[in-house]
Amino acid sequence: MSYIDVYIEHNSLQLNTTFTYVCKEPISVGCRVRVPFGALDLIGFVAAIDVQPRISTVKEVLEVIDKEPLLNDELMALAMTISRQYVCSVISVLKTMLPPALRPSSSKAKIIYEDWVVLNDPQVDLTPKQRAALESVMEQLPMKASVLRKRITLANPLLQKGALRLEQRVKTSQLDLESIPDTSFSLTSEQKNAIEQIEKGTKSVYLLHGVTGSGKTEVFLRLAEKVLTQGKQVLFLVPEIGLTPMMIQRVKARFQTKIAIYHSSLNAQEKYEQYLLVKNREASIVIGTRSSVFMPFCDLGLILMDEEHDASYKQDSMPRYHARDVILERAAFHHCKVVLSSATPSLDSYARAYKGVYALVELTHRIYLDMPRIHPLDLKQEKVEQGISARLWKAIEEALYRHEQVILLLNRRGYLPVVKCTQCNETFTCPDCGIALTYHKKEDVLMCHCCGRVFTFDHTCPHCHGHAFYHMGMGTEKLEETLKLRFPSANILRMDADSTRKKNAHAKILKEFHDQGDILVGTQMVAKGLDFERVTVVGILQADAALMRMDYQSAERAYAMLEQASGRCGRHEKEGHVYIQTFDPDHYVIKSVIDHDYISFFKKEMLYRHLGKYPPYVYLCTVIYMHKEETKAMQIAQDAKDHLSDLVVLGPISISMRQQKARVRLVVKGKDRSVLNQRIWDLVQYHLSKKTTVKQEINMYPLGLEE
Numbered sequence: 291m292s293y294i295d296v297y298i299e300h301n302s303l304q305l306n307t308t309f310t311y312v313c314k315e316p317i318s319v320g321c322r323v324r325v326p327f328g329a330l331d332l333i334g335f336v337a338a339i340d341v342q343p344r345i346s347t348v349k350e351v352l353e354v355i356d357k358e359p360l361l362n363d364e365l366m367a368l369a370m371t372i373s374r375q376y377v378c379s380v381i382s383v384l385k386t387m388l389p390p391a392l393r394p395s396s397s398k399a400k401i402i403y404e405d406w407v408v409l410n411d412p413q414v415d416l417t418p419k420q421r422a423a424l425e426s427v428m429e430q431l432p433m434k435a436s437v438l439r440k441r442i443t444l445a446n447p448l449l450q451k452g453a454l455r456l457e458q459r460v461k462t463s464q465l466d467l468e469s470i471p472d473t474s475f476s477l478t479s480e481q482k483n484a485i486e487q488i489e490k491g492t493k494s495v496y497l498l499h500g501v502t503g504s505g506k507t508e509v510f511l512r513l514a515e516k517v518l519t520q521g522k523q524v525l526f527l528v529p530e531i532g533l534t535p536m537m538i539q540r541v542k543a544r545f546q547t548k549i550a551i552y553h554s555s556l557n558a559q560e561k562y563e564q565y566l567l568v569k570n571r572e573a574s575i576v577i578g579t580r581s582s583v584f585m586p587f588c589d590l591g592l593i594l595m596d597e598e599h600d601a602s603y604k605q606d607s608m609p610r611y612h613a614r615d616v617i618l619e620r621a622a623f624h625h626c627k628v629v630l631s632s633a634t635p636s637l638d639s640y641a642r643a644y645k646g647v648y649a650l651v652e653l654t655h656r657i658y659l660d661m662p663r664i665h666p667l668d669l670k671q672e673k674v675e676q677g678i679s680a681r682l683w684k685a686i687e688e689a690l691y692r693h694e695q696v697i698l699l700l701n702r703r704g705y706l707p708v709v710k711c712t713q714c715n716e717t718f719t720c721p722d723c724g725i726a727l728t729y730h731k732k733e734d735v736l737m738c739h740c741c742g743r744v745f746t747f748d749h750t751c752p753h754c755h756g757h758a759f760y761h762m763g764m765g766t767e768k769l770e771e772t773l774k775l776r777f778p779s780a781n782i783l784r785m786d787a788d789s790t791r792k793k794n795a796h797a798k799i800l801k802e803f804h805d806q807g808d809i810l811v812g813t814q815m816v817a818k819g820l821d822f823e824r825v826t827v828v829g830i831l832q833a834d835a836a837l838m839r840m841d842y843q844s845a846e847r848a849y850a851m852l853e854q855a856s857g858r859c860g861r862h863e864k865e866g867h868v869y870i871q872t873f874d875p876d877h878y879v880i881k882s883v884i885d886h887d888y889i890s891f892f893k894k895e896m897l898y899r900h901l902g903k904y905p906p907y908v909y910l911c912t913v914i915y916m917h918k919e920e921t922k923a924m925q926i927a928q929d930a931k932d933h934l935s936d937l938v939v940l941g942p943i944s945i946s947m948r949q950q951k952a953r954v955r956l957v958v959k960g961k962d963r964s965v966l967n968q969r970i971w972d973l974v975q976y977h978l979s980k981k982t983t984v985k986q987e988i989n990m991y992p993l994g995l996e997e
């Protein structure tokens with residue numbers, strides 16, 4: 291019998307309080323238990339064992355769910371670290387770490403088993419027909435029972451007589467990707483150097499800064515190869531699985547071993563399967579998105595993070611961790627190296643490499659041709675037709691004529707971004723978020739791009755009953771339609787959040803584009819990672835939209851998007867041309883993209899960050915207060931600001947609503963990471979002590995400020 295401390299998930303609890311129970315069975319830290327809590331019956335995680343009870347009447351554990359801990363010591367300690375760093379509860383981290391099927395209080399996510407048939411006793415007495423049937427399948431055992439029954443009609447008698455036996459196994463499902471042959475290259479001298487620098491280097495973190503199309507993937511594959519031959523595991527992080535089917539295919543083609551693939555669009559069952567592959571060491575390579583940083587590795591030899599600048603590496607709900615921070619912790623534990631790679635590194639990482647904290651490794655040349663030529667199209671002067679300038683129309687037409695491919699980026703999905711009545715000027719807005727609704731033509735609905743709510747649209751203004759609406763602006767759906775009218779025989783594909791809802795939709799669109807596409811239209815999705823030989827023209831329709839956001843990070847994001855999009859053309863033997871439509875061709879972001887000059891962008895931007903006191907010069911935390919009444923939220927925010935009077939605090943300002951609640955934002959700046967962290971923990975306690983109905987949300991080290 292032992293007294294144990296348990297983390298319980300319950301929204302009325304303070305952050306990280308544990309409760310003591312008595313447990314009569316053997317138990318270890320990291321196991322789940324079912325415990326009584328008031329009138330409830332809840333699932334918790336064992337935080338500590340053999341503790342001293344603080345009260346005399348300690349309740350008993352109802353059930354020990356796991357005989358062995360789900361999380362080993364490394365992961366338990368990691369959960370504590372993340373909770374501390376990101377000012378969130380340990381239980382929220384534990385929940386994130388586990389596949390849904392193993393989370394506490396997950397009733398929906400059940401593990402599915404299926405019947406397999408294995409050989410039991412081939413010597414039993416069988417009729418000649420049964421014997422023949424057995425022999426016809428013997429070689430292929432074990433196999434799924436459903437498959438066996440299709441193969442032979444005598445499956446049941448063979449099972450009844452005991453020649454075969456049923457066994458329950460966790461159901462597995464296949465990811466739907468075509469396999470490709472492996473192409474092995476002789477490395478360029480830059481690639482060789484890069485590999486050598488990383489393998490021989492003494493630093494633990496490497497920033498591989500290579501221009502688009504410089505062959506960073508091949509460097510990754512070679513590094514991974516060595517580590518795998520040493521019998522160690524490799525974690526290969528990508529921003530979004532859907533956008534990287536080609537990357538996965540290349541990794542699969544190279545290594546003839548089992549690969550675990552972990553990402554958010556797997557269902558609970560599939561996640562659990564992938565988790566087991568790693569836990570049981572059946573797979574030594576994991577390719578995955580953000581959440582795969584928590585896979586149960588036991589012997590990691592290398593962590594690779596592709597497109598390290600990508601914002602999807604930070605989770606935007608609790609716990610708001612950044613995958614980069616987590617892999618640094620894991621690498622320290624496993625004594626392995628980390629390679630971050632990008633053509634457009636985050637300012638944070640590049641600044642660290644610049645200072646020598648990370649080792650900087652560079653690939654300055656493309657494998658084949660030079661970088662594509664950039665043509666800025668000044669919208670103040672160009673002749674524009676349906677959102678596309680005459681020069682870009684011509685470039686598209688000529689590329690199609692030469693049987694080359696075109697990618698057009700318009701970072702706005704839907705048909706019309708704003709629907710406004712021509713009679714009374716009423717704009718349709720989301721009642722929950724207060725932002726303009728976007729019209730989607732195919733579904734004939736209005737959609738809020740903030741909360742995703744969908745409204746039916748009867749083409750009547752609710753205000754004045756008018757039927758005519760302004761056609762302002764354009765989304766990808768309308769762009770696709772415009773292009774189809776202009777080039778009726780061209781194969782035009784669209785890739786955005788709407789066209790990629792279904793599973794494997796990305797991979798299908800990309801395959802179709804590869805095989806027989808002419809034009810690919812899309813949101814910033816098309817800027818990422820694509821490697822098609824025949825793409826020679828890239829058009830960026832509204833470059834300024836990215837620059838106009840009121841955020842200290844907007845220049846960095848805009849630079850990355852423009853440079854990455856530009857990088858999609860001219861990657862092989864055909865020269866590439868990029869057309870950037872802008873009202874401000876002299877903007878330093880556009881100028882750096884024209885020259886493909888990351889360093890000049892970096893230096894300029896660092897200057898602005900220094901002047902404005904923004905990261906990487908300071909650490910940020912945003913705190914958002916939510917309430918039905920804005921004045922209440924404002925008052926609590928002001929009070930919090932006063933409480934943090936020793937730090938620089940911007941705000942409070944009111945930002946867009948969510949779920950019909952007003953939101954008020956503070957931006958807290960700290961020169962010292964640990965001081966900021968400590969003060970925010972203090973703020974949490976302070977807020978709890980006020981017992982207010984205003985909700986406080988904390989985002990440590992945000993990537994940009996929410997609007």
Ligand SMILES: Nc1ncnc2c1ncn2[C@@H]1O[C@H](COP(=O)(O)OP(=O)(O)OP(=O)(O)O)[C@@H](O)[C@H]1O
Nearest residue numbers: 475476477478502503504505506507508633657819
């Ligand atoms: N040594 C090599 N010899 C010939 N071709 C190569 C070599 N290395 C890579 N390639 C090819 O060059 C192309 C570009 O490489 P890769 O996709 O790795 O670029 P990248 O640096 O990751 O670019 P991006 O940042 O734009 O994604 C690919 O088609 C790849 O197959």
Ligand SMILES: [Zn+2]
Nearest residue numbers: 720723738741
């Ligand atoms: Zn909304």
